[in-house]
Amino acid sequence: MSPVAPSGNHAGRALLTGTLAIVVIGVILFLAAVVLGNRNSTDLRLGDQTFHAGSTSRQSKAIAKGGPILYSDVSGEKGRDMILQHLGSNENTGWYAFRAQPANKARDCVWEWQKAKHQFRATCDHSLTAPANGAGLEHYRVHVRDGQVDVDLNFAARTTTTTTASTTTTAPESCNVPTSTTEAP
Numbered sequence: 001m002s003p004v005a006p007s008g009n010h011a012g013r014a015l016l017t018g019t020l021a022i023v024v025i026g027v028i029l030f031l032a033a034v035v036l037g038n039r040n041s042t043d044l045r046l047g048d049q050t051f052h053a054g055s056t057s058r059q060s061k062a063i064a065k066g067g068p069i070l071y072s073d074v075s076g077e078k079g080r081d082m083i084l085q086h087l088g089s090n091e092n093t094g095w096y097a098f099r100a101q102p103a104n105k106a107r108d109c110v111w112e113w114q115k116a117k118h119q120f121r122a123t124c125d126h127s128l129t130a131p132a133n134g135a136g137l138e139h140y141r142v143h144v145r146d147g148q149v150d151v152d153l154n155f156a157a158r159t160t161t162t163t164t165a166s167t168t169t170t171a172p173e174s175c176n177v178p179t180s181t182t183e184a185p
Contacts, residue, residue, distance in 0.1 A: 053084055053097075053149040060091040067113040068120075070100055080153055082140060083111060083120075087132055095142040097151040098134035111137075 051071070053059055063069060068085040081100035088094035100110045102122045109124030111134075122128035130137055141155035 049152060049154050050143070051082070051151040051153055053151055056091040056095075056144055056147050056149055059084065059149055060086045067115060070110065078107065081107065081110065082151065082153070083134070084149070084151065085132065085134060092144050092147075095144060095149060096133050097140040097142050099138040099140075102128050102130075103138070 053069075053071075059069070063084070063086045068083045071082045071084060073080040073082070082097055083100045085096040085098075086094055087096070101107060102109060102111065102125070105122065105124055109122055111120035111130055112123050114121050114129075118132050120130040120132070120134070141152040143150045143152065
């Protein structure tokens with residue numbers, strides 16, 4: 001016989017410890033979800049802050065052939081449908097991105113390209129028009145780097161930006177007229 005007496009409580013203690021650990025992890029995950037769910041989307045740094053629209057060559061040809069491109073917002077907010085526009089013959093300049101809906105209109109009211117008039121018209125109110133570059137509309141910052149078009153949907157909400165060698169067309173919400181700038185390296 002062994003000098004140590006056998007114990008029958010190991011299984012019960014292991015079950016209690018495992019259950020307690022699962023409850024603690026569940027509470028932590030719940031609290032994290034509540035905290036992150038109440039934050040502004042510009043505060044979250046879980047992914048890219050920009051929309052990668054593709055190559056300048058491919059996108060400029062597509063826009064020249066079929067008109068500006070409408071991108072639907074796939075985020076949970078569904079509030080930032082965007083139009084990507086390219087004007088001019090140089091595929092590295094003349095890029096504009098702006099909100100697809102006129103101000104204070106429902107999501108199903110979008111700017112529709114009028115090729116013959118070289119302007120946009122609102123689908124819900126034909127008296128509303130906008131110029132080809134979207135001047136006067138809510139704009140998003142466009143970066144062209146290494147032949148790629150990126151749209152910074154959160155530029156106006158952030159207080160700091162990084163500067164890289166690129167060509168940028170920008171018109172943040174506080175500015176009504178798009179301007180083109182070239183940032184130095």
